Amino acid sequence: MNSGKPNILITEPIPAKVIDHLRDFANVTVGEKGYFQSEENLINEIQPYDALLCMLSVPVTEAVMKAGSNLKIVANFAVGYDNIDVETAGSLGIRVANTPDVLTEACGDYAMGLLLALSRKLKEAEQYLRDGNFKGWEPLGFLGMELRNRNLGIIGMGRIGQAFAHRARAFGMNILYHNRSKLDPDSEKALDATYIEDSGELAEKSDVVSLNCPLTDNTHHLVDSDFLNRMPVHALLINISRGAVIDEVALAEALHNKAIAGAALDVFEKEPEVHPKLLTAPNTLLLPHIASATHRTRQDIGMLAADAIISVLNGKDDREIPNLITP
Structure with missing residues (x-):
């Protein structure tokens, strides 16, 4: 990883345009599908990352966030966020974002x-x-x-x-x-x-x-x-x-x-x-959880999550990031 850039973990493949957008700004790692549905795997690998872009199936628990000592934001690739311990995130100063409206x-x-x-x-x-x-x-x-x-x-x-x-x-x-x-x-x-x-x-x-x-x-x-x-x-x-x-x-x-x-x-x-x-x-x-499965919507979801990550890592005021979740 390039130490001059922030590090972002995307837990599984998402639209390429979103990944490219983040790579213009940071070092990006994309996990294999399903691998980070394991809390243990996430705990073992989260420490170097400044931001996490994850799916609803990824358990972002208290233990995960405490292991992620560099984490500044968790952005869900979804409108929901019941997989994230929002209260713990707030207590640790970690921002949480979701993706309303676009789907x-x-x-x-x-x-x-x-x-x-x-x-x-x-x-x-x-x-x-x-x-x-x-x-x-x-x-x-x-x-x-x-x-x-x-x-x-x-x-x-x-x-x-x-x-x-x-x-x-x-x-x-x-x-x-x-x-x-x-x-x-x-x-x-x-x-x-x-x-x-x-x-x-x-x-x-x-x-x-x-x-x-x-x-x-x-x-x-x-x-x-x-x-x-x-x-x-x-x-x-x-x-x-x-x-x-x-x-x-x-x-x-x-x-x-x-x-x-x-x-x-x-x-x-x-x-x-x-x-x-x-x-x-x-x-x-x-059906296999495909309500938002259009090319346009999935790309829009990813871009909204990515922009929240970039805004937080750039130190933008929380009030200017509309998709942050308040604990």
Whole structure:
């Protein structure tokens, strides 16, 4: 490493433009995919680095940050940051950054895509054709849910929740939402959205429930057996937030018992592990955490994280770095 430049660790490969941008400023090391998901590996190798650009799967714990005696900033390649011990970072004077805003539209599109695929049974219909079973148009084949005049219940009405709501409104859906607080009147009016204070009541009133909330102590296993039992039997569940918002055992049982009609999941509690009962559940669309997977969005995520790193290492005032997290 060149001692005249700061040292940056990127925990696995990201878009080349981002890496090149950082290499103009610093010595950059890019880890192998999965290697720094091990806390032990990170502890053993973090000490020389001034900055860490990491994935949600990387455990940035108290022990990691104490081992990183030169660390000045940890930047997550994600909008979430539940993998980072933010309080410890604050106590050690380490800045923490995430990447809000840049993935909103991609995630809004993706949530709408999941809903369309799930409600119209696209995965099952395609497999039916590929298996050689398609013999011609069938009047009772793969009947699904029409979206117009159905209720979409959104849990977590932040940027992504609102982006999904705008798209669903274009399909004629009615918007219900549960959030830590009500939207401002103008935003609520723009979506013609109805606030539901109790998440269980939202479950009862929704034909589709979408999870777009952060993972906190209050949202951990929010969707449990009680929540699922309150959903109508024809209802669908979508999750692009965090896997642990759902009790996966309870969901698998609900799907196998046809207590709800289907689920589309982009995230899982113990990624990359998927609960085996979910793998065999009917009308279930399971995808490998790709909600933000567009060329433009992934590059924008990386550039926002990189610019936060460069700003902090250059001594820029925290108030001028909009994506820093305050403990």
